[in-house]
Amino acid sequence: MDIELHNNDYKRPIHEASSMSHARCASYLLERGAKVDSLKKADWTPLMMACTRRSLEVIELLLKWGANLSLKNKDGWTAFHIACREGDSDVIQRLLLANCELWRTESKTKRTPLHTAALHGCERLSRFSWRG
Template sequence: MALPGDPRRLCRLVQEGRLRDLQEELAVARGCRGPAGDTLLHCAARHGRQDILAYLVEAWSMDIEATNRDYKRPLHEAASMGHRDCVRYLLGRGAVVDSLKKADWTPLMMACTRKNLDVIQDLVEHGANPLLKNKDGWNSFHIASREGHPVILRNARLFGSSPGAS
């Protein structure tokens, strides 16, 4: 049985959307992190729990720019999983749109690995730079091309006037 404040238990409460139970345990576990260094914000963003994400930010003043061991922020998690409501919430709270995780991946690059045009559009509209390159020299258009998402590729204008440039 998991002890109160156990990061796995807290993450499970977030995944299951059990806000009341989470509230009761947060006083004990406010600063806990999971095995990969994830905060509860990472977990809420990854699982599309915008209500819990908002609660953690607004009631507990948790840092939306917290990084895990791979330097992922909650925005990376929400973008990579295609959780538009979480992406919009984080951007609305001032999340850094072009933050870098290990290997220099931005939230936009991570969104391009999924078939979620809306999230990609939201990131670009909030100033994400589609021409930034990761450590392998790939920009967002290259990643979308590799994933073979025709709807996203038909909207190449999102990636700048010359997607292969720079």
């Protein structure tokens, strides 16, 4: 079986498992050679997909396998921007634990993760400790 088989959008099984919060499936794929930072269309990583679902278990797994928190999609968003858009404080805290400088990143339009959180109505995150 080709672990890196992809569709027309370059979405691989690891993207599907991550976006559907299937940690056991993601683990199975990673153990068999799936690339933790593979890119699908618009440069989305499995970590970004997991952040859209607020899937802390999958996020933990991807970080354990060395997911790169600095990768940006076509809009310049990192997984941290996506996590801030979703507003899950546990996910945000976990990502900041992995890299406390994430809050300093900017998208192509110069939007920071804090801007993203505010834009999407996550006002309680503005009171979050952004310094790790």
